[in-house]
Amino acid sequence: MRADRATISSNAERRRIRFVNIVRTILGDIPREQFGVCYAHEHIIIDNNVATMRFPDFKLPSVANGIAELTQFYADGGRAMVDSMPCDSGRNVLKLADISEATKVHILCPTGLHLGKYYDDGHWSHHYSVDRLAELFIADIEVGIDRFDYSGPCVDRTSHRAGLIKIASGGVEITERNRRIFEAASIAHTQTGAPILTHVEEGRGAMEQVALLSSHGVDLSKVVLSHTDRQPDIEYHRDILQSGVRVEYDSGFRWKTTTNPTLDLVMELIGDFPNQIMLGMDAARSSYWKSYGGAPGLSFLLNEFSQMMQERGLNEKQWNNIFVTTPADTYTFKTT
Numbered sequence: 591m592r593a594d595r596a597t598i599s600s601n602a603e604r605r606r607i608r609f610v611n612i613v614r615t616i617l618g619d620i621p622r623e624q625f626g627v628c629y630a631h632e633h634i635i636i637d638n639n640v641a642t643m644r645f646p647d648f649k650l651p652s653v654a655n656g657i658a659e660l661t662q663f664y665a666d667g668g669r670a671m672v673d674s675m676p677c678d679s680g681r682n683v684l685k686l687a688d689i690s691e692a693t694k695v696h697i698l699c700p701t702g703l704h705l706g707k708y709y710d711d712g713h714w715s716h717h718y719s720v721d722r723l724a725e726l727f728i729a730d731i732e733v734g735i736d737r738f739d740y741s742g743p744c745v746d747r748t749s750h751r752a753g754l755i756k757i758a759s760g761g762v763e764i765t766e767r768n769r770r771i772f773e774a775a776s777i778a779h780t781q782t783g784a785p786i787l788t789h790v791e792e793g794r795g796a797m798e799q800v801a802l803l804s805s806h807g808v809d810l811s812k813v814v815l816s817h818t819d820r821q822p823d824i825e826y827h828r829d830i831l832q833s834g835v836r837v838e839y840d841s842g843f844r845w846k847t848t849t850n851p852t853l854d855l856v857m858e859l860i861g862d863f864p865n866q867i868m869l870g871m872d873a874a875r876s877s878y879w880k881s882y883g884g885a886p887g888l889s890f891l892l893n894e895f896s897q898m899m900q901e902r903g904l905n906e907k908q909w910n911n912i913f914v915t916t917p918a919d920t921y922t923f924k925t926t
Contacts, residue, residue, distance in 0.1 A: 626669025631870035723774035758789035776806035793821030
């Protein structure tokens with residue numbers, strides 16, 4: 591940890607210049623203007639971990655399948671994806687880098703930690719202090735992501751750096767573990783300028799996350815709350831958006847009802863909050879990927895869902911805000 595701390599300190603003086611209008615992809619920093627059409631919350635690789643042992647359909651280990659799916663995504667106009675597997679939960683930055691190089695799709699890889707249920711009871715995330723967690727997150731962002739994904743006693747940092755911080759809570763009540771992680775993420779955000787992506791379990795607890803991050807001085811314009819459309823109450827979403835955070839809706843292909851509440855939310859809110867709404871698929875199951883033999887495939891938002899929005903009156907500028915402008919603005923590093 592001392593070497594990491596020294597390297598982080600030596601980089602501090604260069605932050606102001608390096609973080610102006612850049613997005614940190616796993617292949618390097620790019621200007622925000624090059625980011626392009628973006629899915630704001632995805633799962634491209636999920637290697638073996640506790641969650642895949644419990645839920646085998648979560649496993650997405652194949653570079654070849656990732657290349658096949660993202661090649662089609664690129665052909666359909668997609669240019670960027672935000673991966674959302676944080677530390678020691680199936681993250682594999684080397685596989686993500688291979689997929690990005692082969693497909694030309696910009697990929698952001700996170701640091702951070704997921705819910706406790708995705709780790710075993712003795713996992714270090716249950717015991718590390720706020721400062722130690724923050725050190726690990728900052729090292730991923732400033733130095734490089736461990737090729738072993740913090741899964742063992744040895745750390746071998748690659749040249750691929752984290753472009754965001756992923757954290758999660760399990761509902762309205764935020765556990766002591768998750769409070770430590772939120773505080774550590776806030777420290778890492780403040781020191782590095784990295785944006786924060788959160789998991790909102792079943793869409794519940796969004797305002798509690800907002801209050802906690804705000805209390806730690808986080809810039810809410812650099813916070814993305816995921817999955818809130820799973821609670822499609824319009825007033826709930828107005829409250830969330832009025833706080834200044836961004837939201838990422840990803841249930842557009844999941845509804846089995848005659849109506850599509852995600853579509854309804856987008857069309858109801860995009861006029862009042864044109865720069866705060868993004869879309870993703872959160873396609874963390876092989877059964878959702880065409881390359882694994884599933885459906886609807888990762889091009890769904892660019893094809894079927896975009897057509898649905900346009901038929902409801904979404905205009906070109908609004909579409910561009912959802913897929914291009916808002917992701918680029920949100921996932922740039924904040925200058926300090």
